[in-house]
Amino acid sequence: MGQLTVLKFGTSERLGRMLEYSLKGYEWDIFTDIDEMNDLQNKRVLFAIDLYDGGINIDLIKMLEKIRSSGPDFMRNSVGGILINSDNELFSRGEARRTIFYANMAGCLFPGKPLSEATGSLRNFNTRRSITEGQVSLEDMLLADCREVVERVAESKINKLRAPKILALYSGNSKTSNTYALWTMVKENLDACQIKEIHIENGSVVDCKGCPYKTCKHYSKSTNCFYGGIMVEEVYPAILDCDILVMLCPNYNDSINANMSAVINRLTALYRKTKFYDKYFYSIIVSGFSGSDLIAHQLISALNINKTFMLPPKFALMETANNPGDVEKIENIREKAKEFAENIKLLIS
Structure with a gap:
């Protein structure tokens, strides 16, 4: 104490x-x-x-x-x-x-x-x-x-991790997304970690139905949700298994995109059963113009304040890039990506 x-x-x-x-x-x-x-x-x-x-x-x-x-x-x-x-x-x-x-x-x-x-x-x-x-x-x-x-x-204590399991969730096209390209630079420096990625494709996650509390609680007892699908089959087990969650979030009209928002909303059923106090979360945010801080604020509300994920120091890597490939042209971007990875690795024992 x-x-x-x-x-x-x-x-x-x-x-x-x-x-x-x-x-x-x-x-x-x-x-x-x-x-x-x-x-x-x-x-x-x-x-x-x-x-x-x-x-x-x-x-x-x-x-x-x-x-x-x-x-x-x-x-x-x-x-x-x-x-x-x-x-x-x-x-x-x-x-x-x-x-x-x-x-x-x-x-x-x-x-x-x-x-x-x-x-x-x-x-x-x-x-x-x-x-x-x-x-x-x-x-x-x-x-x-x-x-x-x-x-x-x-x-609160910072729990050091051994060979931490990292789950990265993303929704964009991995071949053209600046956000995914920046994540690729980061993960190149995370050799001591076990990394799993899940692509949230368009239409694969139906947004939360807004079930009454008792209904949501009923489904959560079996680690389930009214809509089932990829959330129950892939995302829930991966969330439970990971030590660190990384959210890849391009800026869509000063908000996270609809697919990632639906994922967060659908976590409620899992949250009813299992709290996430022992899990860290980071984010990589890329804006075409400005406003990356607004996305960071939204994630803080949704995952740290509401869903109980731990917010480690300097949780977000934020950059500005518009056209495909622009992020790779940012001065010293690989050094920034490495620094962000080193920040994550401070959690490793």
């Missing part, structure tokens, strides 16, 4: 209650002055954030700028989590995943489900309450959720 470093941005009573309840029994230092938020390497860092009606916290923005401008190792070997309180129903998830992105690019690891968020009404806990036995208030559920986040941050 490590001592916690709390970076506090806000003074609301509810954020105070969230911290008071979740920090009981832990040793912690709290900082409210950005100028004192230094020496963030090898720490257990908890961001505690208030968002006001406009969804903006100026001090948080200044801190993210400080993290970015302080270099790629400002939070090296640290573990992070977030408690966030909003005055309304908006902005909390967006600001949380942006904070995770900045800290992660500076070397901070985030365990699965590193976020507890309080929307203005706390109605974001209604679904959880509906499947919880007994009478529990929404605020009590929030406080328990905050405590779980702090426990993950305080007790």
Whole structure:
């Protein structure tokens, strides 16, 4: 159990209650002055954030700028989590995943489900309450959720892997895709790993039907899903078997493409049965114009915050390339690919 470093941005009573309840029994230092938020390497860092009606916290923005401008190792070997309180129903998830992105690019690891968020009404806990036995208030559920986040941050460990099994999921044409070409450069430097690739072809994965919770839970008991197909026959077993998931994600209109989105949505049935706290995920993202950070944010939400995959430091390799073959013309691209592979290999014992 490590001592916690709390970076506090806000003074609301509810954020105070969230911290008071979740920090009981832990040793912690709290900082409210950005100028004192230094020496963030090898720490257990908890961001505690208030968002006001406009969804903006100026001090948080200044801190993210400080993290970015302080270099790629400002939070090296640290573990992070977030408690966030909003005055309304908006902005909390967006600001949380942006904070995770900045800290992660500076070397901070985030365990699965590193976020507890309080929307203005706390109605974001209604679904959880509906499947919880007994009478529990929404605020009590929030406080328990905050405590779980702090426990993950305080007790999370980086598990070293031997000959790790890597699963790469991709949807594009391997002969013309810049994203796949960049992955090829990366995997050339992953000789100590066992690599499996699954091509998600057009039409091979039907998107999630949105089954009721009990129906989804029923299928999950047999590691199944309403639609079956390649997800149940190939992807589910490969996910369960892998140590590291690599998502190859070209930018489609500032979003991951439909096939990869369907894969993530369909993971819900597997997630009902098996959590992914012990699995790492990385991504290779290529944009034709700009916006790779938006794809990274989306993946952070879907796989780290929602589906419990661990987010290792500097999880995304992001480049800009439009026409087929353009990625290979980027200056020092093979060195960048090798550096990304070496980052993955830090997990190997």
